[in-house]
Amino acid sequence: MEIFLIRHTQPAINKGICYGQTDLDLAESFEKELTAVRKNIPNNINFQSVYSSPLKRCKKLAIGLFGDGIIEDHRLMELNFGAWEMKAWNKIPQEELNPWMEDFVHIPCPNGESYHELSNRGIDFLNELNKLSVGPIAIITHAGPIRAIHAHVNNIALKDSFELKVDYGEVIRLQLENMQSI
Structure with a gap:
């Protein structure tokens, strides 16, 4: 099965702010970015399904690219940063941030989730897709789920997936061949 992982375009937020599951709108440059994304998706592909994170920065891009018929799935949401949502990264207390930075794979954000938990959501989603054996499929989501899915499909350790x-x-094309369910 062929899948296209598509990251949302630039959100309307200043740099340096933690915003995982906060439902942000997109930057004023959206129409220009939409045109650029469209050019990176082959014209000759008839997508069987289009899935999107329910957050508006993904839904808006999904609808702009593919119109109606988008299937929203909460498993495609970005990392839940909990108490850190909408805080400046440099304002998060070091005693909270440092342990997470040392092991973000396993340590959850306060009132949030760990990267391992996000990865499990993504793997659950992939396993469900794998049972359907359809394709090609477009998935509009965030950098965290894209990295986690890419790591799983390519057998890369989560701690190394931020490479x-x-x-x-960005549009990333993956082929899921005989993927084993976990």
């Missing part, structure tokens, strides 16, 4: 740079509006 994959995922720009706003």
